[in-house]
Amino acid sequence: MTILEAVKKRHSVRSYISRKIPEDIRQELSAAIDACNKEGGLHMQLVTDDADAFNTFLAHYGKFHNVQNYIALVGPKAADLDERIGYYGEKIALQAQMLGLNTCWVALTFGKGAARKKCDIRSGEKLVCVLALGYGETQGEFHKIKRISEVCKNETEMPQWYKKGLECALLAPTAMNQQKFEFTRNGSTVSARSTGGFYSKVDLGIVKCHFEIGAGTENFQWK
Ligand SMILES: Cc1cc2nc3c(=O)[nH]c(=O)nc-3n(C[C@H](O)[C@H](O)[C@H](O)COP(=O)(O)O)c2cc1C
Secondary structure (H helix, E strand, O other): OOHHHHHHHOOEOOEEOOOOOOHHHHHHHHHHHHHHHHHHOOOOEEEOOOHHHHHHHHOOOOOOEOOOEEEEEEEEOOOOHHHHHHHHHHHHHHHHHHOOOEEEEEOOOOOOOHHHHHOOOOOOEEEEEEEEEEOEOOOOOOOOOOOHHHHEOOOOOOOHHHHHHHHHHHOOOOHHHOOOEEEEEEOOEEEEEEOOOOOHHHHHHHHHHHHHHHHOHHHOEEO
C-alpha cells in the first residue's frame, strides 16, 4: 500500500480484535517512530499489549473497545509542540495503515493512572494525545467531509498539485471531524491556518502532513 492509498483508506477505528501485533511489524513501526522522534524533536512511544490501562480510562468514553496497543504522543513543552505532534503523529498513523493496522486519534491525557507508568513522560514533557492502534473489527467508515471551496477561498484556476494537496487535506482526521482550517496560495507558496476549535493546532499539523502527501513537497513551499 502506498502512502497515498493509506490516506484514502484510513478511517478512525475504535473497536479492535485481540490479534497481537507481530514482532516484525512492531519493529517496523518502532523504527518509523524513532525516525519521526529524531526529525521532529519528539518523544513518542509505542506501547503494546497493555489492555488494562488504556481500556479502563477509555471506558469513560464509551466508544472504544478492546484497545490493547497505543502510541503515546509525547514531546518537550514548546509553543509549536501540538502542531508537531499532529504532523509526526499522522505520519505514524499512515505508516501503521500501510502495515495493515488501524488507528484512532484520542484527545486524552493520562493522569496518575497505570497507563502513565507504561510510558515515559519526563520532566518538561507533555503527553498531547494518544493514537489507539491494532487490528480493527472493521476498517472504519467514510465520514462526510467539506468541499475544497469551503477550505480554500479566492481560487479560480488552481494547479493540479494544489488540488491534490487539498483533496488529501480534506481526508485528514480532525478532532470531532471539525475540519476548521483554511488554505491560501500565492504562486507556489502555500499557507495553512487553523480557524479555531478544540485541538486545532494538532489538527493543523495533521492536515499539513496530508497536504504534503497529495501536493508533493517538490511542488510548493510553506509560507
Ligand atoms: C486531535 C484529535 C483528537 C481526537 N479525539 C478523539 C476522541 O477523544 N475520541 C474519539 O472517539 N475520536 C477522536 N478523534 C477522532 C475523530 O473523531 C475523527 O478523526 C473524525 O471524526 C474523522 O473521522 P475519520 O478519522 O474516520 O476520518 C480525534 C481526532 C483528532 C485528530
